[in-house]
Amino acid sequence: MTALQQEFFLTDSSSFLAAAVSHVYFHLLVTTILLLVVYLFYIRSKCIYLIDFSCYLPPDNLRVPTSHFIEHSERCQVHEREAIDFHTKVAERSGVGNEACAPLSVHQMPPDSSLIRCREEIETVLFTVVEDLLSKHKVNPKSIDIIVSNCSIFCPIPSIPAMIINRFGFRSNVKSANLSGMGCSAGLLAVSLAKDLLRVHSNSLALVLSIEAVTPNGYRGNVKSMLLANALFRMGGVAILLSNKKRDRQTARYKLKHLYRTHMGSNDQSYMSVYQENDKSGHLGVSISRSLLHVAGNALKTNITDLAPAVLPYSEQLLYGWSVIRKKIWTVSTQNEIHLPNFKKAFDHFCIHAGGRAVIDAIEENLGLNKEDGEASRMTLYRFGNTSSSSVWYELCYLESKGRVKKGDRIWQISFGSGFKCNSAVWECISHPDPNVRNAWSDRIHLYPVEIPIIADH
Secondary structure (H helix, E strand, O other): OOHHHHHHHHHHHHHHHHHHHHHHHHHHHHHHHHHHHHHHHHHHHOEEEEEEEOHHHHHHHHHHOOOHHHHHHHHHHOHHHHHHHHHHHHHHHOOOOOOOOHHHHHOOOOOOHHHHHHHOOOOOOOHHHHHHHHHOOOOOHHHOOOEEEEEEOOOOOOOOHHHHHHHHOOOOEEEEEEEEOOOOHHHHHHHHHHHHHHHHOOOEEEEEEEEEOHHHHOOOOOOOHHHHHHHHHHOOOEEEEEEEEEHHHHHOEEEEEEEEEOOOOOOOOHHHHHHEEEEHHHHHHEEOOOOOHHHHHHHHHHHHHHHHHOOOOOHHHHHHHHHHHHHHHOOOOOOOOOOOOHHHHHOOEEEOOOOOOOHHHHHOOOOOOOOOOHHHHHHHHHHHHHHHHHHHHHHHHHHHHHHOOOOEEEEEEEEEOOOOEEEEEEEEEEEOOOOOOOOOOOOOOOHHHOOOOOOOOO
16 A cells, blocks of 8 residues: 555545544434433423412301300300310410301301211312312313312212312313321322322313311310310311413413422321320310420421422531531530521421411421511411311412512422321412402401410410
């Protein structure tokens, strides 16, 4: 081979190799771009959007002022004097105000807890909020693909979803489910179930209904731990419309970012902290243990262990991790306390389950929050009472009515319930909520917040 041929061969080989390498790089680039597009499409298609929600506003004639509650207890002659005095003490310190309502059956003397009255309460609340939600967004009932409801105490036949399907004429192939016995945390559990179903069924709408029936929940005995529910629980409910349709992002108000569930049922103290049973006289009721706040605190800590890495900035995670290491190394030092993460760096608003004044106080303290952070929870408890699983939605409704929720804000909903469970849902606001839109708070939002008197124990 001559020198000229060798030079031509080397030049041609170099050109061939360069072209081959360029070809490989081109294919790698195209493949990477395609994978990225597919990944982004997958992530986008798996987004769960909250289009809207509607909370039930009871009429004023169903209000149960504390004075009426006590008088009703006395006139019904169901409880002993000691039990009535305990009722009075709890009612005055509960944080529940005079505007909280109870269904018509509870106003009767004696209260009527029959099956027909239970159905009437469920129908009154849920028919109202579903009608409001669907009509507001011009949603045809037949376009609903999934319906999930939750109600702990009342579990009728046919089911609660069947009531809605019958009333509004849903399709015959609508997927329905009902959660019972799950306590005050069931609202976020219902959202979790709807989320999982939406992950499987693309291009679908889900209707979530959260309610607790007050009618069958009244306790007629004299055991103090079982009398607490009578003074705390009131009438309420919510309908929530979720979607995984990409086009609904334009009209949706929130996007679900995270949902974490914690169940402490393997621990006996947690399991027994909220327990339905018959007392010695045979009266059925729900016993609320003295250890409830301790149990709730432990459940919250466990839940935060899962939630925190997903939401807290790295600076807060490093401070927390270093404080744990330092605590283990220098156990005798009083200055080596575990760092309490600043959750305000992760969230703009907090919706703490309005289970009672003591519950809200304890969670505020555990999370290092101030009174303003818990305002929505306190005002919801004051005006509507403990509405169980729907309380966190009344709180979000309060924040919207006050004009505090802005596009880009993150909201942390925290719920607690029997079992014992703690659930967290994180929503990102993706729209500009209009505080003037009619909702459960519209008529009196200008009167809130109110100063709630604290009555000291004697």
